[in-house]
Amino acid sequence: MRHLRSPVAVTSLIVVGLALLATLAPGLLAPHDPAEQSLLARLAPPSFLGGPEGHFLGTDQLGRDILSRIIYGARATLLISIAAVVISCSIGTTVGLVAGYNGGRTDALVLRLIDMQLAFPVILLVIAVVAVVGSSVLTLIVVLGVSGWPQFARIVRAAVISVREMEYVEAARAIGAPAMRVIFRHIGPNVLSATIVFATYELSRMILIEATLSFLGLGIQPPTPTWGGMISEGQKYISLAWAASVFPGIAIASTILAINMIGDVLRDALDPRLSGEDGR
């Protein structure tokens, strides 16, 4: 695992670790209650730029501590994105395994389904559904989760087809192993690395979509802090105080960037064949 010791990888792991910690136990990190208002200290600049003591990243238009709100805001984004990836990965992997292994008519049907869903812009689908059904955590998870399965299915299917005819699979079949056992026991582990790498990139894409939705006011509703929502609120006061919109954005961008970097490292470590543009 020498890949994991590069400075980029270590930094990325720290960023993602902090985001996860903020998701699980925001109270440990946050200096303030994210809902605590202080009308005397509204739109304060960060304390390191001469703002009031105790508000490291300043305060928003209601005098709430921006740092604490960013820390508490990690929860909505990460929970929704992780759950969505788990759903799309489970559906996609299962469908891809079955389609790739069976081939024939099942495969053709699955391919058409994949094409059909990929022909529909995800963000539009999500916006449309959320607009009608409303935006609860569960709705967002389900909509995002269902929207992402085709890519997983496609990747897993391709990987299955490439190992399906290998001798060890034939051997397993020859000794009479049932199809399910061959699929999950013998083929599954071999398509795992491609799936893990893709799931990492998919996670950062989900974070992007969730942030976009909450920026548009279609994600988790206030007063629950969300990164996208904070930027949208902050934009209204941007000529008075930039901190309220700039810092949540840094949180989003650095989380996404860190996850992408981890994806690159995993790709190089697990499956050098996938390694795309570097090193050539």
Add this chain to the structure above:
Amino acid sequence: MVDYVLRRLLYTIPSLLGIVVVCFFLTRLSGDPTDLFLPIDASEEARDAFRVQYGLDKPLMEQFVAFFYKALQGDFGNSLRFGEPAISLLAERLGATIQLALATLFIAVGVGIPAGIVSAYYRNSLLDVAVRSLAAFGQAVPTFYWGVLCILIFSVWLKWLPTGGSGGLVHLILPATTLASTLVALLARVMRSTMLDVMRQDFVRTARAKGLGEFTVVMRHVARNAFIPVLTVIALQFGVLMGGVIVTETVFSWPGVGRLVIQAIYARDYPVVQAVVFFFALIFVLSNLLADILSAVLDPRVRYK
């Protein structure tokens, strides 16, 4: 060739059908459409009258056929807010969105392609690393955040450009740059990697061997060939751009279709939402189609796959 295009056209039919199905069920997701179209305190008589008027008392299949037939004619009913046909509201806003999209493409191609070429030619140089890091960064930062940062720097701090609204060219610069940000990053990455593929090929060595200048080799022989797959990516991304349009227009109060749909969602104006979703999905499907046809026209190998 004609064969391929026809086959590809046939493939769009299920996608189009899927779009109509999604739009149709959109207003039926929550069960009773009258909940969406009428005020909460509407009487049962009013609801019944509404159902009869819009055919909601008919069987679902019949409703769908009617909806399908009307959707094909661009008829999504009247806006609940303005009373005008939803489709004419969309048409009014379309100009602004097209303006934004074209300016975006112009910036994305104008910056992304040269960046990719330079980055590939001087690969592993400091310049290449800079372009690659910027591209990775550009793809990690959400479009709306670019927009907010642009407003902060160029409008609030430097006071060079307006924070939003529409008017002359000055109003277009920030939204188009914002919307182009991810596309620039993507195009630079794709152009770089296809350039690298082409540069290793024999005909490039031949071109050099026959004494052509370095600039001619790179531009005429490598870049032109590398551009073919990139063109496909551009066509594909045009559909993806529609999602970004919604965000960018919201950030900059740009009076286009994207802002229309967000306002319609807030106002629960479902005919307008349906019309815009249908329209954007149509653009998406058509740009996918265009991408496939373009690559078949430009690269004969694709046709025989």
